[in-house]
Amino acid sequence: MTGDSQFTPKPLSASEYALALFEPSDNVAVLLRNRRTGQTVQRITTAETVASPEFQSSLRRENSAGADIFIGMNPIKDGAYSRTKSNIREIRHLYLDLDTNGHEAVESIRNSPEVPAPNFILDTSPDKHQVVWRVEGLDQKQAESMLRTMDDQFGGDPAATDSTRVLRLPGFANKKYDEEFVVQVLHESNQVYHSRDFMVQEDSPDTSRHLGDKSGRRLSQGHKSQSEQDWAYAKRALARGDDPALVIQRIADFRADDKQDPEYYAQHTVAKAQAQIENNNDHVQPEIAERIDVKR
Template identity: 40%
Template sequence: MNQTAANFLTRSFAMDDTIALLLRRDNAERPAQRIVRLEQALAPTYLRWLAHENHGGANVYVAANPLHYGSRKRTKESIASVRHLYIDIDTDGDVRLAALLASDAVPTPTVILCTSPGKYQVLWRVDGFDFARQEQTLKLLAIAFGGDPACTDCNRVLRIPGFLNRKYSPAHLVTVEFPCDSVWTPADFRLDAAAVDAMLFDPAIPPRKQPGKHSNSENDWAWVSHELAHGKDAVKLTRELASRRSDKPNPLYYAQRTVDIASARLWLIEGIRIDDVITMLESRRRFELPASLCSARAREIATTAQRMIVRKMSA
């Protein structure tokens, strides 16, 4: 049984939800669609059938939002409720993902899918969105962070992790990361049109709040940088920071990113080549993350650290 796919679907939908699955082959005139209850999709025999189709050349997708019970098609009218916001990042993926994760304008994503090297689908589990507000927010997300502007429909489909992306040769395994378990509301997304127009596309450092006043995250950054520079073990430092920041939706995820970006910045300043920095970051987290996601994450973090150094030098 594909446990990765089952875990993703279970986290994303309720057991009594009706979901739309899509199987798309390059040589087929039209994709095959199956509309089933989540409980049916999670059955071992059904997951094995999806895996069989995937290994036979079909790409496997699921609609981002649940459908009305009894629906026969995946039209906008058949969508029952807004379950997720999402963004497709296909160009400059590592840098744009870093910008999104560093931004104060959006909360921590619920899911990050690595669909192929340098390409991501980012999801937020949400509540309180109607369809008009969802569409507006999806467009603003795409504008703010360089996502695909065409991916703003409520009946959008997403790749399912644990299956192969068959668009490439060799095929790429779709991997997943779950940065937090929170359910977000419209108030958590500060992406009004005026704010998006004013955003600077620079993922290196989140904007400061007021001169002379440091946020908790800035204080964390200063403390972690000092400890690393004085030889503190990164693993112990990660645990300590996670313990100190229990207010975060996912303290461990936050601590890992902070420690790893600070480490990468320190290594680069010491003259270590960026390729070696990437290798060192991969080695540090190789037992905690899927291999393909670990590699993409290491590249993104090293790039973020490099941009921080360049920005500091040109300031």
């Protein structure tokens, strides 16, 4: 692991973090998701505006009212009003969302010779973390391939492997759980990395993605749509024993801003994945075989 030996790690406020991620004039996406009301609001503005006292004050009000606060990891093109792949101006960051065995995963990353020292590590809830690297010179295909590979290697959330992903903004309470947790970030390096700094073998559509059985099935080369990726993720997660309800929640959270009924979509996707696993495995774990009732 390459590091920045001259840098002293330090915590950052939300404003400091936004300006550490982006140039002041960069257009960035800020997403507010209120689980109480079911409302999701996205605003695209400059990093300088996001860091301003007025904008931060409005985010604090929304957070107090129940909204979770997220920020996009890559800048948006000028004149764009949505956070789609075609509107991503350039790849500025790689990241992992570590929601299982988070402390162990972070230590594994810090001690790994295959990835450089992270620039930022966020504590998003007890034993859950998000890890961010600043990069340059990568296109979207390269970045998403590396994200999938690092996700497989370090046990991250497969839903967080696309270039449009939003991660949590520090300084605001995580409203996902009954007991609130204020998200914190530690700035650990000022380095800007390149593809050569990541020694992990890049993923590709031809790379085998096993479902935990003995068949060694592959995803088809035409596997490109987000819905197909969601389905593939559901199959992998269920096959390794993840709670179906948790898989549903992850997919629903990920698709909340582009599906009219993300909960139904996620339930349908997981039920479809369960059926596929049952059809292709002689011995399926009971918790995986249990069907989920899909209700509109």
